[in-house]
Amino acid sequence: MAGLDGVTRIFVPGDMAARSLGADAVAEAIAAEIGPDIRLTRNGTRGMIFLEPLVEMERDGIRHAYGPVEPHEVASLLADPESHPKALGPVDEIDWMRLQTRLTFARCGVIDPLDFAEYEAHGGLKGLRNALASGRQAILDEVTASGLRGRGGAGFPTGIKWTTVARAEAPWKYIVANADEGDSGTFADRIVMEGDPFTLIEGMAIAGLATGATQGYVYLRSEYPDAIRVMEAAVAIARENGVLGPDILGSGEAFDMEIRVGAGAYVCGEETSLLNSLEGKRGVVRAKPPLPALEGFMGRPTVVNNVVSLATVPCILAEGGKTYAAHGIGKSLGTIPLQIAGNVRFGGLFEIAFGMTLGEIVDKIGGGTASGRPVRAVQVGGPLGAYFPRALFDTPFGYEDFSSKSGLIGHAGIVVFDDSVDMGEMARFAMEFCAIESCGKCTPCRIGAVRGVETIDRIRAGDAAAKELLTDLCDTMTAGSLCALGGFTPYPVMSALRHFPEDFQPASQREAAE
């Protein structure tokens, strides 16, 4: 076939988002056409979900991109790739790729996720080898110097958490990766676990070396079946290659880990209910203190870190904490994998230094709405994050910058809504979701969320006085809940009420205003 002359390798993502858009059929059609001299790889996604299924063909070491490819286009694509209407040029030269600073996601979409040799050839294990050579205190120093903070949303400094666990005296300690990525609009954990699973394993092993923990768990949500399969396979391969086990890379140090699957409870993304769930109990929140760092899994010192935090550690140990800290703004150092989602033209994962404004992210990177209508609201940080109107689009992306605007960055999910959104309905949904997912321990969350739905209904039926009641209820939930579910549900509710009060008027008045 003349069209494939010089092509050595073809990539079709096996990522779940690509699969949801037909990547399996595309890969099957390609496999049926090509000869044995071309290697077909199911890679992770590059993060350009708007181009999925994104096919790449490698020729002379350069990977040319085509997308989004539909199964019926495969024949014409393979016959004449260069002049195909879906040709996008070399993948590294696409603006979306060029504008990023990919540190945590450097290998994602590039390598075969389960090819250990390719992982190593692309810089894998460098961080772990440095960690083994430098010793416990030096690892803690590097992670502290990097300024890395919890990427799950709380933003707690990782170096301080690790130091607390390292200093705790106990016969056993644990590293737990929180892979219960339940926030709507987030998928960074999923993408890295499916696309570059050894990075997470390496990061957990380094965390073990730094703290003296010898056992790790990945608590992975059941809604991610592909990530579960890839991570389980990767753990077995890492063990065969001596990255896990009683003698890590011949160092005499021990660390091993296991994948545990969640059971569909959103609240288990909260670290203490996650630990209860991991112990085989109801996923009910625990009061803090004691901190999990001192009394965590099975009452023993435990590091609970988000997947992205742990997956960033190998790069910090490979390149140095100061190099990582050179990116970012203020106390938000390094890079953040933005997940641009919802009604957006160019949606996907975009890793960049902290500091880009929300407006740049939504309008420049995201390209505005998919529907072509004006952007009206953006929810940042998942179902517990605030809704931002255009008036706040100058907010730089950073932990403190968002909290100063009564919001949060959470796990860096950004959900875009066009002007057809009903913000009163979104506020109601936030309360409804809280009621469904509440673990039931705190009264303000368990009962407050139900009353919240009713109170929003009253406001929208014309009872303007109920706004004060809703505000008071939100204050009680914020002050009286143990965890972020009850404590942060007021963020979306109150931000909707504050910035979009017209959507809380009775339907008759809203129609009259239009």
Add this chain to the structure above:
Amino acid sequence: MTTPTGSEVAEAVAQIAAMHAGREGPLLPILQDVQARFGHIPEASMQPIAEALNIGRAEVHGVVSFYHDFHTEPRGRHVVRVCRSEACQARGGRAVEEGVREALGLDWNETTADGRVTLEPVYCLGLCASGPNATIDDRPAGRLDADRIAGLVAELR
């Protein structure tokens, strides 16, 4: 699937519990295996599980009832899960929700009378840049509208 007898259930639980012996906090993995074996968590499995782990039957029941994934009644041959979260709503998810409920004649967490399909809500599949999304058994489907989801569920037998 015919209803398993109490002794069949007890035997399966014994095998499954033995597989997980020595693991820390094995209750969730055991329940997941029991559900994979029988399609649901049979009432008759709770006492043997409790005995295998030396905990109370009430504790097993409490865990089963806490998590959305565990079911004490058989479900349909196919399970359709439709995302109801914000990112899918922003892309027209409400119309997909209504479309699938109408196509199947079901409300959330109901099963067709012939045992063909169970309809469940799900709160985020992590495919949020290309919604509205659903899974049909283990197969993900994105960029849905009311007609496409109706077509997909009509194919299920």
